[in-house]
Amino acid sequence: MKQLYEDLWICTPEANANKIEPELMMHGFLLQHLRGNILISRADNPLDHDAIADSGGIIRHYLTHWHEAGPATRQLQQRFNSALYCHARALGHVSRYAEPDATFTKAEVHCGSFHVVPTPGHTPGSTSYLYASPYGKTYLFVGDTVTLSHHRWMTIRAAESNEHDLHQTLNFYRALRPDVIMMSSTVGHPGWQEVDLRQWLALLGEAEHNPRDLCLSQASNDGG
Template identity: 35%
Template sequence: MLFYNTGNEGDLQHMSDHGGVAYQLLTHRDEAGPSQARIRDRFGCKLGCSAIEAPFVAKHGKPDLEFGADDDRIEDIDIVHTPGHTDGSVCFFYRSPHGQSYLFSGDTIFQWNGKWSTFVLSSFGGSKAALAESLTRLRAWSPDIVLSSGFVGEVAYREVTREDWTAALDERIARLGGSS
């Protein structure tokens, strides 16, 4: 499973060394790019994204899987619809058999020099109100690790406790003008 996108040959080789990629899942349209075709050609994987984002993702390769509002799972991955950054943004939640859980948040919520941040792309249908609602829904999930596609700083992930996670969400919701 590949979340997001990469054109880095070292990343692709590492994936190849570990069995390849069956699915490439994108959280929103600005993760799409020319490397999608390279990844599909190399691994024969299926590309998935939300149905709302699919026309934009298709500019770089037609998605095999388009997640509608009622779709909430692909194999052992939960699909969490989180419009706000864009109108079709989604997050992916995975519970490892080894005990930890991972939230792949795309740009719904991400690290900016060690602090949580959000970003609305209104030109792509995003809105503060929708993002605040999505962050409120994310309070129902308890990830151990949050991994984003975009970030500023040294790392794109952060380990969180339940308390840290809800505090981060509540702070971002308040900044967006919503209530938790």
């Protein structure tokens, strides 16, 4: 686990060893909140679990979309007695691994300052999290809605993606003013990126015009 800012750490990247994207890395983030530590996305490495324990554990674990759920989700829930949160439309998939303690369907503010914002498109239950750190930077956790692949911004489309919803989400993002973008997966790039307003608007435009269709990638990989 690596410290990025005074109150934010990134988990050990998880390599996705497949022929489609051999350099694909998946990321999770530990946020030190005044009310207790919060985990966003995923943390599958047992050494990270020990580091979380050394930092005081976690009180809550938020998933940006159901693709992040896995065996470690239940392990974290049991070890730290932490509350698991996801969008209601991700519940069925997430429950295969762990039973969420609570779901949401609309924008909410948790713990007094942690903004939960449904941002459908990549999946119906995709959710972003916005947090204005008391140390000065505003963090936006975007999941897999936008990502970096070898310094190129793009959106990721899966079987359950909805192009109309994704377009609306990107327009919503344009009204936000984050300082740091936290991504749940990247290709050949770390899981975070500092931005100013000009860079933020430019990367959203680039991502919108560069969709990556995972279904087509899979078909090509299979020879179909």
